Amino acid sequence: MANKNISKVVYGGKTLIDLTADTVTADKILKGVTAHDKSGAIITGACTYNADTSDATAAGAEILSGKTAYVNGVKITGEMKNNGAVSGEISKKADEYTVPIGYHDGAGKVKISATEQAKIIATNIRAGVSILGVIGTMSGAEDVKAQAKSVIPKTTAQTILPDSTQGFNYLSQVIVEPIPYNESDNPQGGKTVTIG
Structure with a gap:
């Protein structure tokens, strides 16, 4: 008997294996993985990706610059600026710090300038008043001439x-x-x- 691929096995009138209706092809199996096609032949996977990206919604501006990803089956390159550790200071009561658009590594800090911090001491604040967590002790008579x-x-x-x-x-x-x-x-x- 010639060596042929077996795609269907029937024993005692009962079907034990039936590959004849299978639709698997090499391009649908991960690269290096083996299986049998509908004829019973061994096939080796050729697919180099392992996810269906058809429902992905990311855009280039949402992916870090220089990085690549697949969205809806298309490879896209990131455009998001890498700001690293962004730091800033405020020195006036009404100051605001505008966070630049892009990626931040979480190590950046925004703080009150050292000059202004040095002024926020208990003896500079009227007794009973709290400013930025510092409770004042000044009675009003200190160093007054x-x-x-x-x-x-x-x-x-x-x-x-x-x-x-x-x-x-x-x-x-x-x-x-x-x-x-x-x-x-x-x-x-x-x-x-x-x-x-």
Whole structure:
């Protein structure tokens, strides 16, 4: 008897194996895997992928730049920028940090600048007030030096400030002297009045 492939085995009227209706082909079996086709012949798989990507929805912008993937049976190359560890600082109350589009490796940090952090200390915050988790202890009397000051009015606007070079922080009192007024005889026999 010639050596033929067997695709159907019937024993005692009962079908034990029937490959005749099978539809398997080499391109549908993973590469290197063997099976039998409908004729009973041994076939070796040639397929180099192991997933049906027909329902995949990723786009190039959603895949890291330089990486490749298959979507709906098509190989696509990623376009997403790799930002790595992105870091930023804010230094004002209303500052915002805009996170750049792309991939982040999770190691980046956004923080309050060191200069501003140094200002957020208990002695700079009124007692009982909490700012960013720091509870204030300042009563308002610490390092305060008041100045009582006397000034003479001028004919132009003037700003009255404490003498900070002498360590004064604020004015406790401002005494405004009378506007200078002077009368004197003039050569014409009248009076000259000088104000200010």
